[in-house]
Every structure is written in C-alpha cells, then in structure tokens.
Amino acid sequence: MSNIGVFLLTLVGGFVLRILIQPLDIVSTVFSSGLILLHWFMVREMFKGQHYRFLPFVSTLFLTVSPWYILFSNQRAVNIFLFIIFAFTLFCFRYLKKYSLWLIPVFLVFATLVNFSPLSLRVNVKQDLTPIWLTDEQRREHIQNYNEVFVKVLHNKAINYGYSFLDHYGRHFNGNFLFISGDARKDQKVADFGVMYLFDILFIIFGIFGIIRKFYPWGVFLIWLAIAPLVSALNFQPPDIFRAALMAEPLILISSWGAINVFRFVNQNGTHMIRLPMTIILILIVVWDFTRFVYQLLIR
C-alpha cells in the first residue's frame, strides 16, 4: 500500500510539474500524466521478480521529473502518440508476451512513420539542399572525369542524403544533446540543460553495463532506442525533442536501472564508513540537479 501511496504522490507531483508548462493545454497535460500511469503498469508488467522490485517506482519517478517529458507535456500530438505506444506495449507484454520482441518494434516503426514521416520527408528534401550542393561540388572536383560512372557511383544524391541521414541519426545520441545543451531551438529547451539531467550520465553508463547481459526484456528497449530517432533523423535540423520523444522512455529506463545499480553497488561493496556518505552524496546530486532544472524552468 505504501508503494501505491508514493506512486500516487509521484503522479500528483508530475501533474503539478506539467501544468506549469505554458501555454497550458489541458488535453496534453492529461495524456502526459496518463503516460506516468501507463509507464508504471508497463514496467511492472515487463520487469518481474525481486531483482527488479525498485524499478517501477524509480523509473516512474525519473519519468515524472524528466526534463524531456516535461518539455513536451503541452504537445498534444506527441503525448497522444506516446500514450498509444505505451498502451500497445503494455498490451503486448500482458497478452502477447512471446511475440513482443518483434511485435513492439514493428509497431514502433509503423506508428512513427504514420505519425511523422510524410511531413518530415517533404520538409527535409525541400530544406536540406546541402547533399545536392555537395554532390555537385564533389563531381566538379573530378574535373574532366566528372561524368564518369565511378564518379557518379561515389558522388550522388542517394549517398550524400544517406550520409546526411546517418549524421542526423547520430546527433540524437550525442552527449551534448542529451545532457548538456538539448534542442538547438530556444523555445524547445531549458537554458543550460540537456533533455536529461547531468546525473543521468553516470546512471546511464551503469545502466548499460547492467542490461547488456540480459537481452530480455531489455532487448525490446534497446531496439526501441535504435528505432526511436529514425524518423526524427529525416528532419531538417535534428535533433528535435518532440520528434525524438520516443527515445526518452528507453533512456529513462536505462538510467533508472543504472541508478538502482549504483546504489546497490555502493551498499554492497562499500565499507560501513563509505556507504552512508556516498548514498547521501548521490541523493544530494540528484536533488540538486532536479531543483536546478525547476529553477531554470520557472525562474530563468
């Protein structure tokens, strides 16, 4: 019961944080808060056993205070889209467990394509002319051979748009975007903040070490993470925190699992003299970074 009580408190806290985002959109806020609820059930369904007993709570807490989720909490399309994804994932893990490893990724690809792709593709090709210019420049630099087949095989729009896409895709995993500076657009970021907290750097490293040996159910989230920026990478100037919103869930889960592992590591390996101070320091860092975010969000 106490677990449920803390969870409800988290839910209310999340709701309060979300209504602070202006302009307020009540439908988005409701769906955004609903995401917290769905996340809770989803993680409880997927990660069972004593080993994972803290994960639903910690990850829900992390999601509630996540800068990424808070920033898109007034974006109706993003929240509804994520709500559907979460609901489908929960449904899969509850009723179609043995198909979930391929069913969820297929649905993710399908949903993101339906949701963003036609617009993205058009915008990208129209606005991003660099690959076309680059192709021209590269062919010109071959001087009299500019029209040869091997020149055309190496320097063409397909290859340069392909490179551009890989570049855009890679930018979603750049630490600067994730932890330091966030989205390049001022209206889609909080000053001096990435889309995650600074402390997430440590937790994500520990999280990755923790999950790499257990493909199930983490594999679903690793595939999810790989798929999430695909459509956003088609955009002209990525990463865009709204289009890449799907990335937040696996990253938060990994970070939460990392946090649990860090605290376990300290408590299981540290001497008596180290355990308490280390635990307090870690908690203080988390609290400090969270309050820094709230300060930046509301006051600055």
Place this chain on the structure above:
Amino acid sequence: MNQLYWSRLLVALILCAGTFLRLWDLNNVPPHLRNDEAAYGYNAYSLLLTGKDEYGESFPLIFKSFGDWKPGLYIYFTIPFVYFLGNTDVAVRLPSVLAGIVAIWLIYLITNELFKNKRLALIVAFFWTISPVYIALSRGIASLAMAFALGGLYFFLKAFNKKSLFLIPSAFLFGLTLLTYHGAKLSTPLLVGILIALFAKKIFSLDRRVIIASFLIILVVSLPAMVAIFQGKAARISTLSILSSANIQQDNNRLLVYHNQGLDLIRSITSHWFDHYSPEVLFLRGDLNPQHGAPNVGAFLALDILFIILGLVKITRQGFTKQNLFIWLAILLLPLPSVLTIGYVNFERSPLMFMPWIILASLGAYQLIEHLSKERRRLILGVSFFFIFAYFLNYFYFLDQYFIHLPKKSVAWQYGYKEIVQTIAQVKEKYPTIVVQKSADQPHIFYLFYQRYDPWKYQKFSSSVFVPNQEGKDMGYVSKIENIEFKEIDWQKEKPKTGEIFVMPEDKLQQQKKFYSSFKIVKEIKDLNNLPLYWIVETI
C-alpha cells in the same frame, strides 16, 4: 611453424599496404606544407648547416620558432632527410610517415602482448593500417610522438610479461614523447597512469633497481620539457588550454548554487568530451580540420561502427578484465589533451585516442569471423559478401576523398605561399620594398624554407625582427627579412609609394583598391580550384 610463417607473411603484407597508403603521392597530398611543417624543415636545415636553430641557439631541444616553443625532436629526425632531399615537402613529412609505418608494427606487437592472440593482433594491425585518421596523421607531423608512445607501451607490457629490464627502454621512449610533441605533456602521463593503475599489483614484483633506473631515465629525458615549462616557455599550452580560456562570465543575477564557475567549467569540459565520442566525429566528418583527415569522412569509415558496436558488446559482456579495463580507460582518458584545449575536436593533439577504438573494432571483427566460421555458413557467407562489397565501396570513397578531393581544399593548407615565395625571389632585387600581408600563417617561414635562406645570415637578425604576441599568446610574427616586410596592409591609413610590391589575398585587394588603385598586376596566384587566391601587385 606454418602458423608463424603465415602470420609473418600477413604482417609483411599489412606493412606493405601501410607503406603504400602513407607514401603514395606524398609530394602532392597534402598539397602544401603547413607553417609548423615549414618551421620544422627550416630549423632542421639551420641545424644541419650551423648546428643552431633559427635564433642562433646551439642544438636546442625546445625551439622558440613562432614563439610557441616547439618540442624539437622531430626537427632532429628531419635533418637527414633535408640533407638528402633538400628543403622539400617530402623531406619534412618523411619522419612522420616512417614513424606511422613503424606504428603499425608496434600496434601488432602491443596487441599480441596484451591479448596473447596473434589473429587479433593481425586484425588490429590491419584496421590501423587502413584507418583514415592514421593515414592522414602519418602524412602530417603527428606520428613520431605517437610511435614513441606505442614503443613505450610495448616495452612496458613486455616488462611485465617477460623481463623487468624492458621497463628501461619503455621509460626512455615515453620520455622522448615529451620532447617531440606538445600534446604528449598530457597524453604520456595519462597513458603511463593507466598502465600503472592496471599493473599496480604486479609492479613491486619487478626488480626495484630497474624501477628506480626507469624512473630516473624518464625524468632525465623529459627534463628539458619540464624545465621549459618552468622557464615560462609554455605559451602554447596557456594559449590553448580550456582552463585558461574558459571565459566564464559571472552573472550576479544567478543563484550561486546553480550557477558558478565550477559548474560552467564542468559543463564545458563534459560538452567537449562528448564531442570526441560523437558519431559525427568518429564516423562521418572527422574533426573539421581538413589537415587531419579526408573531407566528409570521419576518423573511421562509416561502416566501422558495426564492428565497434560488436566489440563494445563483447567487452561489456566479458566484464572488467585487464585488457578490457585498458580499453575503457583509454577511451575515457586519452582524448583529454584534445578535450582540455579550446576549439573543436583536434585529432592531432591526441593521436593515440583512436587506439582503443581500433582494438574494439578489431575485437568485433574477430568475434564476427569466429562466429561465421562456425554457424550458418551459407546465409552468413551471402551477407558477408554483401558487407565486404559495401566496405570496399566505403573505403574507396575515403581514398577518393583523401587523394582527389582533399588536394582541392586550398585554405586548409595555407596554399599559395610556395608560389608567392618563388615569385618574390625572382623580383626581390628589382624593388626596394616588398610588403607581404601579415598573417597567422607565418608567411616568412615559407620564404626561409623554400628559398633555403642562409641560416648564418638569418640568425644574425632573427631576434631583432621577431615581434612577440601582443596579447600574451604564443604566436608572434617576423616583421622583416631584408627588403621583405610582413605587416598589415592598410592603404587607407598608409598610402603606398610607387614602385613597391604588395602581396595580399584576393579579398584584401578588393578591399584595398577602394583607397588606392594605381597598381599593376605582377602575378595572380590561383588556388587549387583555379580561383584567384593571392595577388602580387606593383604600385605605380
């Protein structure tokens, strides 16, 4: 015996490939010497003829050069090449090229010593040989310090695996790195620190006399570099250090607990650190300095990412073995010399930072090959064939970018000065004054190097014409060599006299001709794309 034969043959083949990739068309790719390279070349020439550097100092180990106090071992290695090949681009680059080839052999030995696996060592040597970043760096001037560091690393491992005595050459070679390149002042202590941390438990099993002797050797060899720092010859470090130029602004309206210098510095360093691991830098664009790679190609090929991911999964699953810890620590710490300096990522400041990535890629490839030879042969053969074709295409793309497109990027190479110098030399006696636009490119050094300016003569007045940097940074400039003046050309403030020669970039002339238009063109210097780059004009 058979296996040994094959591994030797393969090492020889890899070395041949490495030699070819590093020597091919060295005179034209890169298309021009950089000012640092020209400075190395001229000081080697000066030492060869006079036993003194350009400022008249006898056999220095730290060279004043442009005011940046260059560690000078590279210059001594350049002397024989300048002797045999003259003041040419190839002569200056050859020490680095040869060191780059030796580095391939050393990385083979290091991997074999670290992993006790010849097949893996061969794969590492292969990836090293073909890696875009190490080909580019070998054809510059960055490889010598790197080869010394690799030599030091190899003998260090050998000291623990075989005889303590190998610690002595290790210490000697590590010491030499500090006399070879600025960045080694941080990268060598980091590498040695990583090794000591990994072998801490075994370190006291070595002969104590050897440990003390090694410590003394590294101290003595690196002493000139240390002394230079205390003598204030460290302007290069202070100019480039992120710690001295973090430019942190105080904002009194901000809460100190959330905004302070410490946090700003941590964010700045972390941000810079992340840049070194971005896919853009590693696989797609490189470090943006065209001197350190091919255009539109990263430190590695785009497809190498697959091998690296496989390698990462492998070592993460294996846990913290000594070898894996070495990889993790090297990935984390070796970029520091570049991380802690201003500007974007700079491959040349820490060339060894790619070593762990290459080992990772090789581990991934090794695992894949092992897996392929055991399971699902037909399917995997088909996929492999497709992948090898794609990889080949990817590599061909790099070669095309490096050997065809890179030589077209004039600005990156301080291109044009070689031709300017030749023209100036032809007209120098006919005119009372030749004015060359002052520039951070240090145009005087190209004149000295390419014209084989008499070092005895230059040493007599070099100190009097050197103007130290007015902002307290490292790079000063030389104001005059005989009737050639290097200064800011401003025809609005200072009307030119008739019968003078002026050398300036294209855009500068367009700007200046608004104030003075009576001149005739002596020569137009075109860039590598046949567009106007510099003008040499005579005022009338």
